[in-house]
Amino acid sequence: MRGSSPVPASTPTPASPVRDVRHSSRIELSESALRKNLAFLRSRVGAKPIISSVVKANAYGHGIVPFVAMAQRLGIRHFSVASSYEASCVLEEVESGTTILIMGILYSADLPWVIEHGIEFFVFDRSRLEEAARVAEEVGRPARIHLEVETGGNRLGLPEADLGAAVRILKDKRAHLQFVGLCTHFAGMESLANQFRIRRQLARFQEITKRLGAARCVPELRHTACSAAALAFPETVMDLVRIGTAQYGMWPSPDIEALVRAEVGERASLHRVLSWKTDIMHIKDVREDDFVGYGTSFQAPRKMRIGVIPVGYGTGLPRGLSNRGQVLVHGRRAPIVGLVNMNACMIDLTHIPAAEIGDEVVLVGKQKNNVISIRSFSEFTNALNNEFLCRLPNAIPRTVVR
Ligand SMILES: *Cc1c(COP(=O)(O)O)cnc(C)c1O
Numbered sequence: 180m181r182g183s184s185p186v187p188a189s190t191p192t193p194a195s196p197v198r199d200v201r202h203s204s205r206i207e208l209s210e211s212a213l214r215k216n217l218a219f220l221r222s223r224v225g226a227k228p229i230i231s232s233v234v235k236a237n238a239y240g241h242g243i244v245p246f247v248a249m250a251q252r253l254g255i256r257h258f259s260v261a262s263s264y265e266a267s268c269v270l271e272e273v274e275s276g277t278t279i280l281i282m283g284i285l286y287s288a289d290l291p292w293v294i295e296h297g298i299e300f301f302v303f304d305r306s307r308l309e310e311a312a313r314v315a316e317e318v319g320r321p322a323r324i325h326l327e328v329e330t331g332g333n334r335l336g337l338p339e340a341d342l343g344a345a346v347r348i349l350k351d352k353r354a355h356l357q358f359v360g361l362c363t364h365f366a367g368m369e370s371l372a373n374q375f376r377i378r379r380q381l382a383r384f385q386e387i388t389k390r391l392g393a394a395r396c397v398p399e400l401r402h403t404a405c406s407a408a409a410l411a412f413p414e415t416v417m418d419l420v421r422i423g424t425a426q427y428g429m430w431p432s433p434d435i436e437a438l439v440r441a442e443v444g445e446r447a448s449l450h451r452v453l454s455w456k457t458d459i460m461h462i463k464d465v466r467e468d469d470f471v472g473y474g475t476s477f478q479a480p481r482k483m484r485i486g487v488i489p490v491g492y493g494t495g496l497p498r499g500l501s502n503r504g505q506v507l508v509h510g511r512r513a514p515i516v517g518l519v520n521m522n523a524c525m526i527d528l529t530h531i532p533a534a535e536i537g538d539e540v541v542l543v544g545k546q547k548n549n550v551i552s553i554r555s556f557s558e559f560t561n562a563l564n565n566e567f568l569c570r571l572p573n574a575i576p577r578t579v580v581r
Pocket residue numbers: 233235282364404405406407421422423424425431
């Protein structure tokens with residue numbers, strides 16, 4: 180804490196460390212990678228649609244505050260989040276004229292604040308529509324709503340049976356309800372195996388659009404596309420696209436990557452925005468047959484040189500990488516040996532004799548000619564990549580590199 184005044188017990192813990200000391204690792208965000216990703220996405224969706232940068236879950240672990248600042252510098256003026264808490268984080272960072280959209284939970288208690296600040300939000304039930312109109316009247320500003328309709332995903336979405344009632348409320352209360360968007364979310368666009376389901380959702384969405392048009396209840400914008408849809412299915416790209424995964428430089432799935440590459444070849448390029456680094460904190464030699472770390476999960480098959488790094492499952496490194504993961508030291512791969520502990524893990528440096536205490540260790544990213552990709556953290560499914568990223572603690576400092 181700066182200065183000497185005592186902090187009252189009720190003061191919330193700051194999200195980032197107050198003291199000027201080091202954390203056990205650091206994250207770098209590449210602004211040039213984000214610029215290239217946004218340019219590639221723009222080339223896929225065309226000049227007109229609004230690109231909404233999805234920054235829920237602490238910007239997929241990248242750090243919502245530095246990421247939003249960087250995206251704004253690159254011209255993004257629309258951000259989507261999953262809660263009013265996240266909306267408040269974005270609001271701190273953005274200039275006026277930037278739109279914030281809450282796609283997820285919005286408690287009634289926060290509704291006046293949201294409407295007052297012109298923050299937009301998804302509505303998927305009738306009672307929320309009535310409530311929003313009432314609160315907007317009290318606040319003296321219209322509620323800017325996006326009607327999320329059920330099309331077959333069966334997650335969030337206004338049931339089709341309530342559509343007529345919703346139209347009546349939207350028309351009756353038009354002084355207090357601004358019908359900004361009509362939208363839906365696809366149930367697993369990443370996987371070609373889900374296509375039959377996605378096609379039905381898109382057809383349902385088109386029918387609902389027609390019904391609303393016939394009732395002369397027309398939204399300003401229509402949107403359905405997430406990263407996978409925006410990259411590979413132009414028929415889903417309407418007035419706005421909601422882009423998470425791809426802006427961070429990850430393909431939503433191998434299916435989508437193959438589809439896009441088949442079409443545009445080498446121009447299909449997404450660049451990893453995040454790198455994660457730490458340093459070697461200790462080195463020791465162990466004899467053949469010595470166990471390394473807790474328990475007996477790793478026994479040295481020969482004389483080995485073992486390094487210790489100050490990162491574990493408490494600081495973002497999945498415990499599932501025990502005896503499986505790899506990091507980079509001097510541009511070479513060093514396997515993780517033994518169990519990933521809460522705040523440390525061991526790496527094999529036997530083949531990297533020049534490695535010394537204090538040398539840089541790359542957990543994610545590039546070093547010399549070698550790369551640890553986010554995909555390599557979970558070779559199985561893309562969902563796990565996002566899970567790993569989202570769990571990177573907010574306390575790890577993030578710096579933007581140009
Ligand atoms: C998370 C989310 C997105 C972004 O999905 P990506 O696949 O990461 O691009 C879009 N729309 C909704 C409703 C979401 O919840």
